[in-house]
Amino acid sequence: MSTTDFETEFETGAAACPGCSMASVAAQHARRQAGDQDETILVSLPTIHCAACINTVEQGLLALPHVKDARVNLTRKRATVHADPGTDPADIVADVERLGYEAHLLDSATLSGDAADRAGRDLLMRLAVAGFASMNVMLLSVAVWSGAEGATRDLFHWISAAIVMPAVAFSALPFFRNAWTALRAGHLNMDVPISLAILLALVTSLWETSLSGEHAYFDAAIALTFFLLTGRYLDHRTRSVARSAARELAALEVPKAWRVGADGDEKVDVATLSVGDMIRVHPGARMPVDGEITDGTSELDRSLLTGETVPVYAEPGRAVSAGEVNLTGPLVIRATAVGRDTSLHRMADLVAIAESGRSRYTSLADKAAKLYAPGVHILSALAFVGWLLYSGDLRVALNIAAAVLIITCPCALGLAVPAVTTAASGRLFRHGLLIKNATALERLAQVDTVMFDKTGTLTAGTPVLTNLEAIPPRDLQIALALAEGSAHPLSKALTQAARDAGVAPADISGITEVPGHGTEGVWQGQKVQLGRAAWVGAEPSDQTAAWLRIGDGAPQSFLFTDRLRDGAAETVAALKESGLRVILMSGDSPKAVQSLAETLGIDDWTAEALPADKADRINALSDQGAKVLMVGDGLNDTAALTAAHASISPASALDAARVASDIVLLGSSLSPLPEAIRTAGRSVRRIRENFTIATWYNIIAVPLAVAGLCSPLIAALAMSASSITVSLNALRVR
Amino acid sequence: MEVLSFLIPISLTLGIVGLIAFVWTVRSNQYDDPEGDARRILSDTYDDHPAEDEPPAR
Numbered sequence: 049m050s051t052t053d054f055e056t057e058f059e060t061g062a063a064a065c066p067g068c069s070m071a072s073v074a075a076q077h078a079r080r081q082a083g084d085q086d087e088t089i090l091v092s093l094p095t096i097h098c099a100a101c102i103n104t105v106e107q108g109l110l111a112l113p114h115v116k117d118a119r120v121n122l123t124r125k126r127a128t129v130h131a132d133p134g135t136d137p138a139d140i141v142a143d144v145e146r147l148g149y150e151a152h153l154l155d156s157a158t159l160s161g162d163a164a165d166r167a168g169r170d171l172l173m174r175l176a177v178a179g180f181a182s183m184n185v186m187l188l189s190v191a192v193w194s195g196a197e198g199a200t201r202d203l204f205h206w207i208s209a210a211i212v213m214p215a216v217a218f219s220a221l222p223f224f225r226n227a228w229t230a231l232r233a234g235h236l237n238m239d240v241p242i243s244l245a246i247l248l249a250l251v252t253s254l255w256e257t258s259l260s261g262e263h264a265y266f267d268a269a270i271a272l273t274f275f276l277l278t279g280r281y282l283d284h285r286t287r288s289v290a291r292s293a294a295r296e297l298a299a300l301e302v303p304k305a306w307r308v309g310a311d312g313d314e315k316v317d318v319a320t321l322s323v324g325d326m327i328r329v330h331p332g333a334r335m336p337v338d339g340e341i342t343d344g345t346s347e348l349d350r351s352l353l354t355g356e357t358v359p360v361y362a363e364p365g366r367a368v369s370a371g372e373v374n375l376t377g378p379l380v381i382r383a384t385a386v387g388r389d390t391s392l393h394r395m396a397d398l399v400a401i402a403e404s405g406r407s408r409y410t411s412l413a414d415k416a417a418k419l420y421a422p423g424v425h426i427l428s429a430l431a432f433v434g435w436l437l438y439s440g441d442l443r444v445a446l447n448i449a450a451a452v453l454i455i456t457c458p459c460a461l462g463l464a465v466p467a468v469t470t471a472a473s474g475r476l477f478r479h480g481l482l483i484k485n486a487t488a489l490e491r492l493a494q495v496d497t498v499m500f501d502k503t504g505t506l507t508a509g510t511p512v513l514t515n516l517e518a519i520p521p522r523d524l525q526i527a528l529a530l531a532e533g534s535a536h537p538l539s540k541a542l543t544q545a546a547r548d549a550g551v552a553p554a555d556i557s558g559i560t561e562v563p564g565h566g567t568e569g570v571w572q573g574q575k576v577q578l579g580r581a582a583w584v585g586a587e588p589s590d591q592t593a594a595w596l597r598i599g600d601g602a603p604q605s606f607l608f609t610d611r612l613r614d615g616a617a618e619t620v621a622a623l624k625e626s627g628l629r630v631i632l633m634s635g636d637s638p639k640a641v642q643s644l645a646e647t648l649g650i651d652d653w654t655a656e657a658l659p660a661d662k663a664d665r666i667n668a669l670s671d672q673g674a675k676v677l678m679v680g681d682g683l684n685d686t687a688a689l690t691a692a693h694a695s696i697s698p699a700s701a702l703d704a705a706r707v708a709s710d711i712v713l714l715g716s717s718l719s720p721l722p723e724a725i726r727t728a729g730r731s732v733r734r735i736r737e738n739f740t741i742a743t744w745y746n747i748i749a750v751p752l753a754v755a756g757l758c759s760p761l762i763a764a765l766a767m768s769a770s771s772i773t774v775s776l777n778a779l780r781v782r
Numbered sequence: 783m784e785v786l787s788f789l790i791p792i793s794l795t796l797g798i799v800g801l802i803a804f805v806w807t808v809r810s811n812q813y814d815d816p817e818g819d820a821r822r823i824l825s826d827t828y829d830d831h832p833a834e835d836e837p838p839a840r
Contacts, residue, residue: 058830091808099822099824099825100825101820102818102821102825103825103827119816120818121814121818122815122817122818122821123814123816123817123818124815170810172808173805173808176801176805176808177801178805180797180798180800180801183797184793184794184797187793188790201788207790211794235830479837615808
């Protein structure tokens with residue numbers, strides 16, 4: 049047996065037997081101790097969904113020699129990889145993609161502190177304590193309700209008090225704190241009636257118990273705390289999931305650049321660059337800063353900034369902006385503006401002045417709270433005063449005021465919104481949509497107009513050849529041979545199309561790429577060129593095209609169009625079918641926009657729109673009373689995304705665009721969009737139903753409480769029943 | 783009614799045991815990947831690279 053065989057067998061043996069794997073755990077532990085310099089790489093895996101996916105990714109990564117440890121977290125759709133020092137994170141991403149899963153690199157520095165969600169854990173502990181206490185107290189209360197009397201009843205009340213007092217002091221602290229902050233600032237919020245109800249219930253119950261009274265509300269006080277904390281926790285969790293995912297998206301862009309130094313290039317953080325630095329930008333990379341080209345020629349893709357799809361020629365002396373993508377040849381640029389001063393960030397100023405559609409919106413919960421909080425106080429104060437005047441007994445009056453407060457307390461109201469939003473965001477997340485803003489669902493439900501950007505939103509940003517049939521086979525063979533020698537997106541598209549059509553490349557010698565112009569070679573003694581119009585001597589057109597010239601013959605054009613994004617046609621059709629108005633606004637040339645609009649059946653389209661034009665159009669529509677949903681990905685869309693009533697951007701969008709939007713589309717298909725609008729509509733209906741349910745419970749129980757007929761048993765029943773109905777109703781959204 | 787002097791302490795103790803167990807699961811990060819854990823149990827391969835325990839943030 050050779051050494052390799054032995055090793056393989058040893059490996060499989062170790063994996064197969066659980067006992068042996070203790071060794072592996074120990075080894076892993078040792079590695080963790082020793083390998084602090086190990087590269088920790090976080091990879092986002094938006095498409096993984098099952099046990100088999102976990103296995104494929106983990107086993108696939110562990111099989112690589114430089115990977116020490118790989119762990120997939122299915123909930124966060126993320127993998128943590130520990131690899132040898134010096135491993136290029138981009139390699140790991142490529143490896144995962146080879147396994148058949150979409151993968152994006154995450155910046156681990158941006159994500160640090162993400163694991164320990166302290167506020168959430170804190171709420172969960174309080175919730176657990178409240179749950180424990182309320183279960184035990186309920187048990188004792190059942191005995192009292194079913195007829196315990198005299199010393200037994202007093203004993204049970206005292207034990208309840210002993211459990212509830214410390215439990216409330218710990219669990220209800222967040223409410224007390226919020227109420228105190230609100231009162232000090234001189235206004236009312238939902239937490240004021242909550243705190244008042246809990247405290248008043250405890251005080252009257254203690255008083256009653258000390259007088260051997262019949263009614264004590266200890267169970268109500270702790271149950272109230274428990275239900276409200278549940279709502280609070282759900283709310284917090286939905287927000288923190290959105291927050292951590294938003295942070296994850298921010299971490300998607302790993303800001304690194306190659307600075308040209310005296311002793312070769314070094315890889316540095318973009319944040320450390322300063323004006324005057326020389327930076328090398330490789331083909332395929334994005335400009336990290338604004339600057340001027342000092343060396344090299346290439347082509348630039350500016351679609352994310354302006355929406356135009358035709359690449360721009362780049363030569364020394366030309367100014368470039370951060371965010372443009374270098375296509376063919378390496379460029380060296382001298383930085384003229386870095387960080388906050390770049391044009392990328394100046395665009396943010398445009399966003400700042402655009403009045404946000406978000407800030408104009410008052411959420412349903414806020415509207416309810418505004419009506420509710422004063423109403424509750426007035427009602428219980430009236431009951432107190434009324435009974436005090438009628439019976440002249442402070443004890444009776446206080447008891448009734450406490451009962452009114454407990455009954456009216458927004459238990460179901462506190463659950464009505466968070467339970468629905470949690471269920472709906474969970475559902476949308478499974479469909480690949482991430483809700484970033486708390487009120488985004490409610491706003492999305494009101495949308496009646498959808499405005500799309502073209503490049504990168506309705507289209508995938510990758511070109512496809514359109515006039516394959518019109519090209520003579522001989523030209524196609526030559527073009528294929530030339531295109532195979534280049535990594536330019538158009539060349540790749542040409543190669544793909546020609547290969548699919550079964551074309552064999554012609555025999556061409558001396559193929560060289562001329563960065564910024566094209567590829568040339570020699571075919572049967574003649575010079576052949578494939579590249580930009582100006583280079584081969586053709587008439588430039590406003591459509592994306594490459595030109596082939598053989599010897600001195602007339603140039604042959606290869607026309608390209610941007611490939612439609614997956615699900616774009618179905619989405620537009622579905623949106624129109626559900627009665628929404630669809631608008632297309634793009635910064636691209638009229639011809640390109642028109643052809644796309646015709647393909648998708650959009651009648652209302654605008655080409656060559658400037659960023660401000662898009663935002664103006666949205667504001668004009670809003671003034672007419674329309675609720676606009678903006679779907680866009682580029683920097684030229686950010687102002688429009690902010691101004692719109694609701695906004696969605698794909699995960700491939702620039703960071704600035706994602707920050708400006710409420711909802712992020714995680715997958716590469718647009719198809720979850722109509723479903724998202726439907727789900728939003730449904731969840732808002734559920735929220736309204738929940739409010740109605742809660743109100744009906746109050747309408748029935750409040751008169752009983754005011755009349756002094758409400759026993760602790762009725763209070764407990766009303767409270768639990770309404771909370772449970774509301775939660776069950778919310779679950780129907782899933 | 784003397785039985786109460788056993789029953790109440792016993793029920794409280796059991797409740798506290800449950801509470802402590804829950805607090806422990808939270809502190810030892812057992813809710814980090816509920817979906818993944820639910821699926822992993824169905825997988826045939828032995829999970830020999832368990833998630834690393836991070837010390838709870840205090």
